[in-house]
Amino acid sequence: MKTELKMNSRKINPFICICCSLLLAVLETQAQDPHFSQYFSSPLTINPANTGNSYGKGRLVMNYRNQWQGIGNPYLTGTISYDGEILKDKVGAGNRLALGVMGMYDKTADGGLVSNYAAVSAGYHLWLDAEESSRLSIGFQSSMVNKHLDFSKLTFESQFSSGGFNISVPPNQNFTSGNINYIDFNTGLLFTKNGEKGSVYVGASFYHITRPSETFLGAKDQRLASRFNFSIGGSLDVGEVDRILFSGLLMNQASVTTATIGATYEKFIDSNAEEMCFYLGSWYRYKDAVIPYVGYRLNDIQLGLTYDVTTSGLNLSGTRNRSIELSFLYTIMDKSSQKRFTPWY
Numbered sequence: 599m600k601t602e603l604k605m606n607s608r609k610i611n612p613f614i615c616i617c618c619s620l621l622l623a624v625l626e627t628q629a630q631d632p633h634f635s636q637y638f639s640s641p642l643t644i645n646p647a648n649t650g651n652s653y654g655k656g657r658l659v660m661n662y663r664n665q666w667q668g669i670g671n672p673y674l675t676g677t678i679s680y681d682g683e684i685l686k687d688k689v690g691a692g693n694r695l696a697l698g699v700m701g702m703y704d705k706t707a708d709g710g711l712v713s714n715y716a717a718v719s720a721g722y723h724l725w726l727d728a729e730e731s732s733r734l735s736i737g738f739q740s741s742m743v744n745k746h747l748d749f750s751k752l753t754f755e756s757q758f759s760s761g762g763f764n765i766s767v768p769p770n771q772n773f774t775s776g777n778i779n780y781i782d783f784n785t786g787l788l789f790t791k792n793g794e795k796g797s798v799y800v801g802a803s804f805y806h807i808t809r810p811s812e813t814f815l816g817a818k819d820q821r822l823a824s825r826f827n828f829s830i831g832g833s834l835d836v837g838e839v840d841r842i843l844f845s846g847l848l849m850n851q852a853s854v855t856t857a858t859i860g861a862t863y864e865k866f867i868d869s870n871a872e873e874m875c876f877y878l879g880s881w882y883r884y885k886d887a888v889i890p891y892v893g894y895r896l897n898d899i900q901l902g903l904t905y906d907v908t909t910s911g912l913n914l915s916g917t918r919n920r921s922i923e924l925s926f927l928y929t930i931m932d933k934s935s936q937k938r939f940t941p942w943y
Contacts, residue, residue, distance in 0.1 A: 650696020
């Protein structure tokens with residue numbers, strides 16, 4: 599007699615199965631942090647020393663990333679943050695103390711794993727010379743993290759049968775909980791040098807200082823791997839008002855190293871007493887993707903768009919692995935400061 603699995607079985611996009619397998623590997627080993635191709639437009643996820651590192655009194659930043667959306671939306675990440683100056687003129691002439699808050703949402707395996715982050719950061723920016731051309735910044739950040747497994751959206755090898763995946767069969771995994779919570783700590787340093795024809799910066803940050811325990815399987819020795827970031831970049835004036843903006847980022851976590859480098863051209867247009875800038879450039883993530891970038895700024899609002907063109911083996915045959923990313927920045931300008939922007943500050 600033929601037996602059919604109906605209510606308790608289902609057929610699933612093969613790539614989602616791959617994502618679930620990768621998710622299980624993440625649960626059993628050391629996870630990696632979500633990241634953005636437009637890292638230069640996501641300052642508080644790269645270095646806590648970026649807190650308050652802008653020309654304005656305050657800054658609102660939003661980021662959205664939909665990764666590999668052509669094959670089942672396996673990764674979705676979004677952030678919103680605000681950072682701004684406090685105690686103005688109370689911490690030394692020209693120096694700056696700032697506070698920031700950030701929320702981040704990350705959905706993996708089509709919602710099988712959802713991570714939520716709430717962070718508070720502080721930054722102090724100290725001029726090193728009387729001309730205010732060299733500045734040292736230090737930052738600290740604390741995060742509350744919640745991660746949740748939705749077992750209704752996950753399938754495992756032990757649940758597979760000839761009719762598909764039978765989700766009524768318990769997974770052959772020793773899950774002790776579907777939720778984990780922990781507090782995390784990060785820190786960073788940043789050096790900036792301004793010149794007559796441009797500027798340059800060098801930064802380093804260290805995330806997950808205490809390496810908190812992160813496991814759904816009860817293995818207390820499974821701890822979140824620390825992440826080290828090294829960043830470099832700056833600007834070069836072209837003509838009277840245009841600029842070339844460049845940056846690079848090196849990240850290392852859990853024995854995985856990612857390197858990204860690129861530049862964009864900023865075309866300045868002064869129309870009807872409004873400041874407008876157009877950005878056109880590209881970044882390259884080593885052995886992974888080419889990342890074209892376009893941007894637009896009108897006065898205090900700046901928008902950015904990237905589209906990852908995958909060059910690695912993850913570019914599955916016959917499938918477009920579309921990864922789209924949007925950024926939004928709103929800067930509350932201080933009329934006494936120089937009104938010039940870069941995409942990352």
